[in-house]
Amino acid sequence: MNKLLPTTSAGSLPKPSWLAQPETLWSPWKLEGEALTEGKRDALLLALADQRAEGIDIVSDGEQTRQHFVTTFIENLNGVDFENRKVVRIRDRYDASVPVVVDDVTRKGPVFVADAETLRAHTDAPIKWALPGPMTMVDTLYDARYGSRAELAWKFAEILNQEAKELAAAGVDIVQFDEPAFNVFFDEVNEWGIAALERAAEGLSCETAVHICYGYGIEANTNWKKTLGSEWRQYEETFPQIQKSSLDIVSLECHNSHVPTDLLELVRGKKLMVGAIDVANTAVETPEEVAATLRNALQFVDADKLWASTNCGMAPLSRSVARAKLGALSAGAEIVRRELSTEPAA
Numbered sequence: 173m174n175k176l177l178p179t180t181s182a183g184s185l186p187k188p189s190w191l192a193q194p195e196t197l198w199s200p201w202k203l204e205g206e207a208l209t210e211g212k213r214d215a216l217l218l219a220l221a222d223q224r225a226e227g228i229d230i231v232s233d234g235e236q237t238r239q240h241f242v243t244t245f246i247e248n249l250n251g252v253d254f255e256n257r258k259v260v261r262i263r264d265r266y267d268a269s270v271p272v273v274v275d276d277v278t279r280k281g282p283v284f285v286a287d288a289e290t291l292r293a294h295t296d297a298p299i300k301w302a303l304p305g306p307m308t309m310v311d312t313l314y315d316a317r318y319g320s321r322a323e324l325a326w327k328f329a330e331i332l333n334q335e336a337k338e339l340a341a342a343g344v345d346i347v348q349f350d351e352p353a354f355n356v357f358f359d360e361v362n363e364w365g366i367a368a369l370e371r372a373a374e375g376l377s378c379e380t381a382v383h384i385c386y387g388y389g390i391e392a393n394t395n396w397k398k399t400l401g402s403e404w405r406q407y408e409e410t411f412p413q414i415q416k417s418s419l420d421i422v423s424l425e426c427h428n429s430h431v432p433t434d435l436l437e438l439v440r441g442k443k444l445m446v447g448a449i450d451v452a453n454t455a456v457e458t459p460e461e462v463a464a465t466l467r468n469a470l471q472f473v474d475a476d477k478l479w480a481s482t483n484c485g486m487a488p489l490s491r492s493v494a495r496a497k498l499g500a501l502s503a504g505a506e507i508v509r510r511e512l513s514t515e516p517a518a
């Protein structure tokens with residue numbers, strides 16, 4: 173990407189109301205069979221059109237073909253029982269009924285590759301594709317087979333690597349691994365989480381990103397954030413090792429967040445997707461607010477390594493709010509881009 177401060181969305185976009193219940197996370201599909209297949213494809217193209225209309229430079233599928241950012245991928249694996257579920261505590265925060273690993277996990281076949289080909293066929297813009305990270309997958313399941321989170325994460329990393337290589341071959345420019353669990357289990361992140369992530373990203377011909385956020389604006393997350401105090405220093409635990417990792421890009425949360433911006437210094441050298449849009453709030457940011465967040469980040473990241481992004485996915489928001497937020501992101505990035513281009517040379 174040659175353009176300075178390219179814009180992109182960190183994750184999901186809202187689905188049309190004819191495909192799934194609006195403003196509802198993990199909403200079931202409203203269509204079935206052939207109509208569902210066609211509906212998902214149409215939604216993907218609408219998400220692309222919305223992003224381009226709002227000036228987004230690096231586009232995604234808006235995760236229109238998945239109900240859940242982790243379980244939709246896991247549904248396409250062998251060795252996981254979705255019928256006899258167990259209740260486990262997720263991200264050390266909330267209880268959820270989850271599928272159970274009962275046998276060796278393997279991939280049944282390509283999961284998102286056909287969707288990526290559809291997106292590639294409809295745009296010349298750079299494409300970023302999100303996959304769940306190995307640690308977050310482990311933390312969204314009950315394991316009755318491996319008996320070791322690290323071992324199961326390694327198996328998932330191998331599977332993710334197969335999928336990621338096929339996505340790259342289909343024309344995806346950036347594969348992003350979503351690892352919200354990295355903000356919770358610091359010891360495990362440093363012991364095996366980053367190693368598993370590097371395994372998932374190994375040998376890819378495209379760029380690789382890791383997205384580490386404080387989650388969607390759901391109640392369990394909002395309540396958790398209230399316990400984190402006035403300064404959120406979670407990134408401090410993991411960024412030094414991430415800085416040394418093979419991942420190219422780090423996607424993190426900034427706007428309306430209590431993350432001290434100087435923590436960005438810890439990953440100096442990486443490209444940063446700085447979250448300048450709050451996804452836990454329906455108030456649309458002004459371009460000036462976005463610009464202020466980006467200017468603040470520029471103290472700790474070189475301009476040619478800064479991408480303007482959202483804090484996380486926007487699936488739970490209304491389509492109109494999400495579109496307006498993308499527009500604000502583009503307008504805010506443009507303000508700072510102009511400032512940078514008119515700065516006198518040193």
Ligand SMILES: [Zn+2]
Pocket residue numbers: 182183352383384385386387388483484485
């Ligand atoms: Zn996120």
